[in-house]
Amino acid sequence: MTECAVADAKPLAPVPSHVPADRVVDFDIFNPPGIDDMGVHEAWIKLQQSTPYEVVWTPHNEGHWIAVRGKRVRAMYRDPAHFSSHIIWLPKSEGENYGLVPTRLDPPQHTPFREVLNKAIGITATKAMEPMVRSVAVRIIDALAPQGKCNFTDDYAKQFPVQVFLNLLDLPHEDAAEVKEWIDQMTRPDGSMSMEEVMANVFRYVDPIIEQRLKTPGTDLISIVINNDIDGRPMTRDEMRGLVSLLLVAGLDTVVNVLSFFMEFLARNPGHRRQLVENPALIRKGIEELFRRFPVVAEARMVKEDTECDGVEMKAGDMVCVPTLITGTDDRMNGCPMHVDFNRKGISHVTFGDGPHICAGQHFARLEAIVTLEEWLKRIPEFDIPAGEKISHKSGIVCTVERLPLVWTPRA
Amino acid sequence: MKIIVSVPGDGEVNIDARNGWTVMEAMRDAGLPIIAQCGGGRACATCHIHVDSAFFGKLTPMEEEEHELLESLDSFDTAKSRLSCQILCDDSLDGLTIALQPDSVGD
Ligand code: HEM
Ligand code: FES
Numbered sequence: 001m002t003e004c005a006v007a008d009a010k011p012l013a014p015v016p017s018h019v020p021a022d023r024v025v026d027f028d029i030f031n032p033p034g035i036d037d038m039g040v041h042e043a044w045i046k047l048q049q050s051t052p053y054e055v056v057w058t059p060h061n062e063g064h065w066i067a068v069r070g071k072r073v074r075a076m077y078r079d080p081a082h083f084s085s086h087i088i089w090l091p092k093s094e095g096e097n098y099g100l101v102p103t104r105l106d107p108p109q110h111t112p113f114r115e116v117l118n119k120a121i122g123i124t125a126t127k128a129m130e131p132m133v134r135s136v137a138v139r140i141i142d143a144l145a146p147q148g149k150c151n152f153t154d155d156y157a158k159q160f161p162v163q164v165f166l167n168l169l170d171l172p173h174e175d176a177a178e179v180k181e182w183i184d185q186m187t188r189p190d191g192s193m194s195m196e197e198v199m200a201n202v203f204r205y206v207d208p209i210i211e212q213r214l215k216t217p218g219t220d221l222i223s224i225v226i227n228n229d230i231d232g233r234p235m236t237r238d239e240m241r242g243l244v245s246l247l248l249v250a251g252l253d254t255v256v257n258v259l260s261f262f263m264e265f266l267a268r269n270p271g272h273r274r275q276l277v278e279n280p281a282l283i284r285k286g287i288e289e290l291f292r293r294f295p296v297v298a299e300a301r302m303v304k305e306d307t308e309c310d311g312v313e314m315k316a317g318d319m320v321c322v323p324t325l326i327t328g329t330d331d332r333m334n335g336c337p338m339h340v341d342f343n344r345k346g347i348s349h350v351t352f353g354d355g356p357h358i359c360a361g362q363h364f365a366r367l368e369a370i371v372t373l374e375e376w377l378k379r380i381p382e383f384d385i386p387a388g389e390k391i392s393h394k395s396g397i398v399c400t401v402e403r404l405p406l407v408w409t410p411r412a
Numbered sequence: 413m414k415i416i417v418s419v420p421g422d423g424e425v426n427i428d429a430r431n432g433w434t435v436m437e438a439m440r441d442a443g444l445p446i447i448a449q450c451g452g453g454r455a456c457a458t459c460h461i462h463v464d465s466a467f468f469g470k471l472t473p474m475e476e477e478e479h480e481l482l483e484s485l486d487s488f489d490t491a492k493s494r495l496s497c498q499i500l501c502d503d504s505l506d507g508l509t510i511a512l513q514p515d516s517v518g519d
Contacts, residue, residue, distance in 0.1 A: 074449075078440065107441065111430060118432035123500065285477065288455035333449075345484070347456050348449035356441050358451055366453070 013063030018313045023053060028060040029090060029298055029321055032395050040393035041294065044325040045338075055310040055320075061091040064300065064319035070330035070350060072310065073322045076301055077354035080106045082309075083301035083320060085357060089397055090300050092319050097195040098186070100249065101242030107356050116228045116243065117360040120221055121251075126363040129168070133367055136163050137375045145379045145410060149386075152404040153260050156376075161255040161368060165248065170220035171209065178205070183253050186397075202245045210240050221247065251361050253398045254296060255368050260401035261294035262369065263376075265340065267385045267406055272340055276373065277381040283373050286342030287366055292328035292349040293340050296399045299324075299353075324350050325399065383408040413506040419444055420514045429501040435461070436497035439512065447518040452497035457481040460516045462492035464509035471499055487513050 015024055025047065027033065032043040047056075047068055054069040067073045076083040085104050089095035098104075102113035119125065140159055144150050162176045182205075185198045193201075210226060217223040225247070226240045235243075266273045276283050303318040314320070328349030329337045352359035359365065383406045385391065392402040415438060417425050422445075429438035436459040439446045447458035454477055463471065471494060474482075482493045496510070 115430055115432050122432060123434075123498075285455075288450065288453045291453070292450075346449070346458070347453070349453075350451065352451050352453075354440075354451055356437075358437070362452065 010061075012059035015057070015059060016063070016315070018315055019057045020312060023055070023057045023312060025051065025056045025058050025066075026060075027056075027058045027066065029058075029066070029323070030061070030394075030396050035393060035395055040395050040399045041325060041329055042338075043395070044323060045329055048326045048330065053310060055312060062093060062319075064090055064092070064321055065314065066321040066323065068323075068326055070327035070333040070348070073324065073327050074350050074354045076320065076322050077350065077357070080356060082304055082307050083322070084304040085110070085301065086304075087302045087319065088299045090319060090321060092302075094189070094195045095300065095319075098199065100246040101239045103246060103250075103357065110356055112231045113239070113243065114356065114360065116225055116230075119228075120224050121247070121361050121364050123363050126367055129364070130367060130371070132167055133164055134371050134375065136160060136167065137371050141375050141379050148410040149405070149407045152263050152406050153256070153401055154403070156372075157256045157259045157263075157404075160259070160372065161252050164368065165251055168221045169209075169244075169247070170218055170222070175205075179248060180252065183249055186249060202248075203241050206241050206244050206248075210237070210244060247361075250359075251364070255365055257296045257398055257400045258291070258294060258365070259369060259372055260404050261296065261399075262290050262373070263406070264385070264391055264401055264404055265290070265294065266373075267383055267404075269340070270382075272342070273377070273381070275342060277377050280374060280377070282342050283377075284370055287370050287373070288347050288349075289340055289342055289344050290369070291351045291366070292334065292344075292347050293338070295324040295328060295349065295351040297324045297351075297353070298322075298395070298397060298399070324353065325395075327351065380408050413501055413503055413508070415439075415501075416507065416509045417444060418511040420512065420517050431501050431503060433501050434497050435499040435501060435508070435510070436495075438501060439496065444512065445517050445519060446496070446512060447516050448497060449518075454478060454481065454495060454498060457485055457495060458516045458518075459496045460485060460487070460513040461494055461496045461510040462487075462489060462513060463494050465491065467505060467508050467510075468492060468494075470505060474498065485513075485515055487515060 027047055034046055035043040054072040055065055055067055057065050067076055084106050087095040088103060089098050102110045140156055144155060162180060166173050182198055182201050185193050213223045217227055222244055225243050298321060300319050300321045303314045303316055305316050307314050328351055331337050333348040352362040386405055386407050389405050391404060394400045413429050415427050415429050419425055427438055427442040436448050440448055449458045450456035478495050478498055482488050
């Protein structure tokens with residue numbers, strides 16, 4: 001409610017002279033038309049289907065372009081020379097204040113930092129984490145199963161990735177609520193705090209931890225990340241706090257919401273659910289189809305120099321939204337894109353971004369999703385959304401499922 | 413490390429790669445026309461390469477899911493085929509010689 005009020009109160013940007021009139025759409029990425037009736041993915045696809053163009057322009061959120069076709073979004077992610085990561089969050093004036101290393105760097109400055117992230121949470125590191133991740137999932141689900149009901153978003157999705165992360169970072173579990181609060185402020189600001197204040201809070205939390213891990217390094221993720229050189233020189237304190245905060249921001253809210261979208265789908269589609277219950281081996285393979293169908297991220301790029309794109313002139317400094325939300329579900333990327341087929345061949349999606357900044361935690365995210373479905377379906381194979389409950393989505397830099405009540409019959 | 417890639421229609425290209433990135437990512441960020449349409453999710457097989465016999469045996473063995481995907485491809489070759497998104501760059505692979513397969517080349 002308040003979020004809409006805040007968004008509506010903001011004036012629309014005037015249409016700049018280089019934007020052709022037929023490219024202008026009335027679309028607020030934080031509150032897309034139709035979201036309440038049809039859900040967030042359908043609302044974004046409606047925008048895609050409403051235009052013959054691959055790139056449109058909206059006066060909302062200070063005015064920006066939006067790429068509305070999956071292949072165009074992928075091409076922009078792969079072209080940092082024209083579409084810079086210098087600012088990646090909309091609106092631009094807020095995005096300027098957000099600066100976690102290395103998300104706002106372009107290659108080649110970005111590259112050595114990414115090496116550190118790959119080491120910390122890449123394919124190899126992820127394999128070693130599976131037992132810990134599984135034990136967290138089992139503990140939470142075992143506690144929920146006898147209750148016969150839960151609010152999945154609060155009782156599982158918000159607990160699981162935070163606890164996993166606090167384990168990885170070797171931080172106390174009591175910190176969970178605080179950490180979650182400022183991550184929410186970052187990805188779906190409710191107007192009560194400016195981005196600068198949010199970042200100040202994050203750093204106030206992170207700084208003493210870094211201090212301590214520099215003095216007594218452990219085997220935790222923070223120690224691994226901060227004890228690295230950047231192309232032969234030591235990391236600065238700013239770079240350390242950036243990387244550590246980034247791991248928290250990037251690895252929590254995304255997973256919380258992806259899991260909620262997956263479970264909403266499985267609750268509504270007993271046929272699909274039973275396929276996974278009867279053949280648990282299908283989960284590992286089928287997970288990619290769910291990632292394709294339920295992307296959650298809508299970020300941006302800044303035009304680096306004047307450039308032509310899809311028949312329009314873009315000016316240096318223009319912002320372009322590159323929503324992953326309309327990629328795997330684009331009918332030019334996948335046939336019958338809104339249909340979920342766990343045996344789909346040749347899956348095409350941009351759910352984790354693409355190009356040099358492609359999600360550093362993608363393998364870890366898959367692991368968290370696979371483990372959740374495996375352990376949940378083993379214990380709670382049949383579940384429903386209670387009759388009469390309306391499930392609402394919110395659109396933002398990370399899209400969310402507001403709440404997801406589920407009921408089931410506990411085993412005797 | 414260096415990777416020598418033969419690109420269909422484009423001859424041999426030498427690229428620099430950093431440890432810890434995947435071979436697919438190294439090709440993509442060097443601007444080669446690799447499709448890689450699932451971004452490294454082992455779900456699309458559009459990052460298919462043939463690996464020179466001098467290197468094939470040095471790679472980390474593939475998992476079942478990778479094998480299953482490769483088998484369905486026309487240019488599948490048991491002695492050469494890999495998904496480049498599953499191979500991590502590492503100094504022990506310096507000079508890695510590969511051929512990007514036509515089924516994985518986009519525009
Ligand atoms: C389902 C869950 C996830 C989704 C949908 C997702 C999506 C994304 C996307 C779209 C980007 C690209 C941002 C850009 O190009 O500007 C990204 C970057 C990133 N993600 Fe994820 N992510 C997920 C989970 C995770 C997890 C679990 C971690 C950490 C363990 C993580 C760590 C990162 C990091 C560090 C980056 C920045 C990489 C860079 O700038 O080089 N993500 N993610
Ligand atoms: S990029 Fe899709 S399988 Fe390698």
